[in-house]
Amino acid sequence: MISDKKESVLKIDGLHVAFETDNGVVKAVRDVCFEIGRGRVMALVGESGSGKSVTAFSIMRLIQKPGKITGGTITIFPEGKEPVEVNSLGAKDPRLFDLRGSLVSMIFQEPISALSPVHTIGDQICEAILTHREMKKKEAEVLVVEMLDKVGIPEPQMRLRQYPHEFSGGMRQRIVIAMALVCRPELLIADEPTTALDVTIQAQILKLIKDLQDEMGTSVLFITHDMGVVAQMADDVAVMYKGRIVEMGTVRQVLKAPCHPYTKGLLAAIPGVGSAQERLPTISSVVGDTDIETPYPLRPGPDGRLVSLPPDEIAEMGMVES
Amino acid sequence: MSEDFSKYPAFIHDSFPAEEGGQDDLSKPLLRVRDLRKFFPVYGQGVVRKKINEVRAVDDVSFDLYRGETLGLVGESGSGKTTCARVILRALDATAGSVHFDSEVLGEVDLVQMNGKQLKLLRREMQMIFQDPFSSLNPRMTVGDIIGEPMLIHRLASGKALEKIVTELLEKVGLKSEHRERYPHAFSGGQRQRIGIARALIMNPSLIVADEAVSALDVSVQAQVINLLQDLQEEFHLTTIFVAHDLSVVRHICNRVAVMYQGKLVEIGPTESIFEKPQHPYTRRLLASIPSPDPDVKLNFSEAVVESV
Numbered sequence: 001m002i003s004d005k006k007e008s009v010l011k012i013d014g015l016h017v018a019f020e021t022d023n024g025v026v027k028a029v030r031d032v033c034f035e036i037g038r039g040r041v042m043a044l045v046g047e048s049g050s051g052k053s054v055t056a057f058s059i060m061r062l063i064q065k066p067g068k069i070t071g072g073t074i075t076i077f078p079e080g081k082e083p084v085e086v087n088s089l090g091a092k093d094p095r096l097f098d099l100r101g102s103l104v105s106m107i108f109q110e111p112i113s114a115l116s117p118v119h120t121i122g123d124q125i126c127e128a129i130l131t132h133r134e135m136k137k138k139e140a141e142v143l144v145v146e147m148l149d150k151v152g153i154p155e156p157q158m159r160l161r162q163y164p165h166e167f168s169g170g171m172r173q174r175i176v177i178a179m180a181l182v183c184r185p186e187l188l189i190a191d192e193p194t195t196a197l198d199v200t201i202q203a204q205i206l207k208l209i210k211d212l213q214d215e216m217g218t219s220v221l222f223i224t225h226d227m228g229v230v231a232q233m234a235d236d237v238a239v240m241y242k243g244r245i246v247e248m249g250t251v252r253q254v255l256k257a258p259c260h261p262y263t264k265g266l267l268a269a270i271p272g273v274g275s276a277q278e279r280l281p282t283i284s285s286v287v288g289d290t291d292i293e294t295p296y297p298l299r300p301g302p303d304g305r306l307v308s309l310p311p312d313e314i315a316e317m318g319m320v321e322s
Numbered sequence: 323m324s325e326d327f328s329k330y331p332a333f334i335h336d337s338f339p340a341e342e343g344g345q346d347d348l349s350k351p352l353l354r355v356r357d358l359r360k361f362f363p364v365y366g367q368g369v370v371r372k373k374i375n376e377v378r379a380v381d382d383v384s385f386d387l388y389r390g391e392t393l394g395l396v397g398e399s400g401s402g403k404t405t406c407a408r409v410i411l412r413a414l415d416a417t418a419g420s421v422h423f424d425s426e427v428l429g430e431v432d433l434v435q436m437n438g439k440q441l442k443l444l445r446r447e448m449q450m451i452f453q454d455p456f457s458s459l460n461p462r463m464t465v466g467d468i469i470g471e472p473m474l475i476h477r478l479a480s481g482k483a484l485e486k487i488v489t490e491l492l493e494k495v496g497l498k499s500e501h502r503e504r505y506p507h508a509f510s511g512g513q514r515q516r517i518g519i520a521r522a523l524i525m526n527p528s529l530i531v532a533d534e535a536v537s538a539l540d541v542s543v544q545a546q547v548i549n550l551l552q553d554l555q556e557e558f559h560l561t562t563i564f565v566a567h568d569l570s571v572v573r574h575i576c577n578r579v580a581v582m583y584q585g586k587l588v589e590i591g592p593t594e595s596i597f598e599k600p601q602h603p604y605t606r607r608l609l610a611s612i613p614s615p616d617p618d619v620k621l622n623f624s625e626a627v628v629e630s631v
């Protein structure tokens with residue numbers, strides 16, 4: 001894992017997020033700590049409802065009532081600038097404005113919700129640029145055309161005059177990605193960006209994110225359920241369970257030799273080629289009586305990955321080449 | 323995509339045995355879809371909205387669906403899978419074609435020809451699990467009311483009895499009984515999807531159309547829901563059309579697979595035959611694009627990725 005702060009673009013330390021409901025407090029995120037190295041892709045995987053989206057929203061300062069960040073710090077390290085401590089910014093702090101869009105941008109799961117139906121896509125992307133940079137509209141349009149071309153929208157000059165409904169689902173998703181990348185954010189958060197797409201278009205979008213990432217050095221936080229996408233895209237993985245990270249390491253460490261029982265169960269549950277019509281292993285069938293509820297602090301294993309297990313069990317862990 | 327796969331013929335790995343005679347009742351199809359079409363008009367910009375074109379969302383689709391089987395419906399995004407499913411269940415009216423359904427209450431009927439009253443009778447037997455868990459749940463109803471509503475509408479249960487059924491179902495789909503009192507916004511994407519599944523299952527339907535029913539779920543909950551669907555299939559002889567993008571799930575759960583491309587069915591056949599010997603070039607492209615969960619098996623992006631149109 002990357003631990004040198006200078007080399008990180010994001011550092012989350014002891015994050016707690018809670019929701020006040022009529023039936024009591026839902027602790028959606030508990031004591032989450034991780035860092036994303038500059039230029040690296042970190043995948044956040046785990047149970048549905050385990051707090052992945054809430055973690056992402058916290059980075060963007062988008063947690064709304066009845067939700068509240070109840071503890072911890074989130075720090076962004078912009079290249080060549082002072083670090084920004086996200087959760088200490090006041091609601092009117094101008095840096096909050098920088099944070100959303102120019103430092104960090106987020107691709108939401110449903111592309112439709114990120115696009116306005118009554119504005120052309122060109123105007124919408126221009127708007128995203130002009131709110132963050134001083135330039136003439138003409139200049140911004142050149143950038144828009146360039147970016148649309150990069151995300152594989154043909155004849156961008158013409159198509160930027162069209163409205164979202166005139167594009168297919170896969171194209172709309174690429175437009176949202178263009179919008180997210182046009183301000184060259186230091187960190188891109190992608191929350192299930194390809195779940196609604198067929199695998200051919202998914203492959204196109206993954207390649208696109210990879211290419212842009214290579215070219216611009218963007219760091220990525222990639223939230224997904226698809227372990228295939230994790231294996232192909234990410235450098236590092238954090239596995240969440242009930243609001244906590246239970247295992248974190250390189251992709252090869254975690255996917256090839258999972259240590260935490262929850263991670264083992266998660267990987268066993270992927271339908272394999274030979275599994276047709278059989279019952280799939282579930283977490284409870286894999287984990288059995290093993291206790292996965294006790295929140296042991298994350299400790300480093302012999303291969304450097306972090307895992308939430310009792311110390312003696314960590315000592316027995318095998319080593320994996322990363 | 324620059325390559326146009328529509329010029330290739332459709333590949334049908336299996337014929338329609340029911341039409342060749344010699345079939346006993348058991349293998350009589352529950353559903354016979356023939357030459358189904360759904361075209362959407364495209365209007366011009368003028369004051370008088372003149373139809374200037376049409377989108378051929380479903381274009382002459384034919385297939386049989388046998389009792390107890392799960393048919394996977396896969397294909398490009400925008401190829402007409404959801405539209406096809408909605409037309410079959412008459413959530414949309416067909417432009418042309420027929421959908422013969424072997425109903426428990428009405429006998430064999432053509433769903434395309436049914437009137438509102440007949441459809442209401444048939445609704446209990448056919449249920450849909452929707453693609454979008456965010457917009458398909460009424461935000462002002464509690465989860466318990468959402469799941470129980472179909473039972474109330476059809477006057478099958480109410481009060482404590484209904485509460486008990488709802489609680490059982492919640493547990494079956496991996497939620498808790500106390501979730502009954504909460505509203506949809508308080509749930510994550512995957513949790514909402516399970517609410518939709520519970521709502522569809524409460525009526526004990528004979529036909530379920532599941533549109534991306536498990537795609538928002540993490541693999542462990544997904545496994546639970548898949549096992550649940552398979553159990554119900556055995557228990558109630560449930561017949562399912564399973565629309566999905568995740569081909570490993572399709573391979574696991576489906577007996578047969580149908581592949582759509584630009585409104586047409588381009589290939590249909592037994593699951594193993596589709597995965598082992600795909601015939602249509604679009605099917606091959608689709609299979610080549612599946613990312614492997616093994617980090618040492620790299621997806622060949624150049625094989626999978628084509629220049630986009």
Ligand SMILES: Nc1ncnc2c1ncn2[C@@H]1O[C@H](COP(=O)(O)OP(=O)(O)OP(=O)(O)O)[C@@H](O)[C@H]1O
Nearest residue numbers: 019028048049050051052053054508509510511512
């Ligand atoms: N507005 C809210 N009120 C109450 N609880 C909430 C609210 N929003 C989220 N939660 C709870 O916070 C927890 C974490 O939700 P989150 O959306 O982060 O899950 P997730 O890991 O992204 O799941 P998925 O993979 O299903 O999208 C869930 O248990 C959810 O019920």
Ligand SMILES: Nc1ncnc2c1ncn2[C@@H]1O[C@H](COP(=O)(O)OP(=O)(O)OP(=O)(O)O)[C@@H](O)[C@H]1O
Nearest residue numbers: 169196362377379398399400401402403404405406
């Ligand atoms: N109400 C509508 N009016 C006009 N066109 C429509 C309408 N609904 C769907 N279409 C068009 O019909 C085609 C098929 O759409 P459909 O939603 O059935 O695709 P799909 O295969 O389910 O795609 P996805 O995998 O992205 O869900 C698309 O070109 C879509 O734009």
Ligand SMILES: [Mg+2]
Nearest residue numbers: 052053510511
């Ligand atoms: Mg989420």
Ligand SMILES: [Mg+2]
Nearest residue numbers: 403404405453
């Ligand atoms: Mg669809």
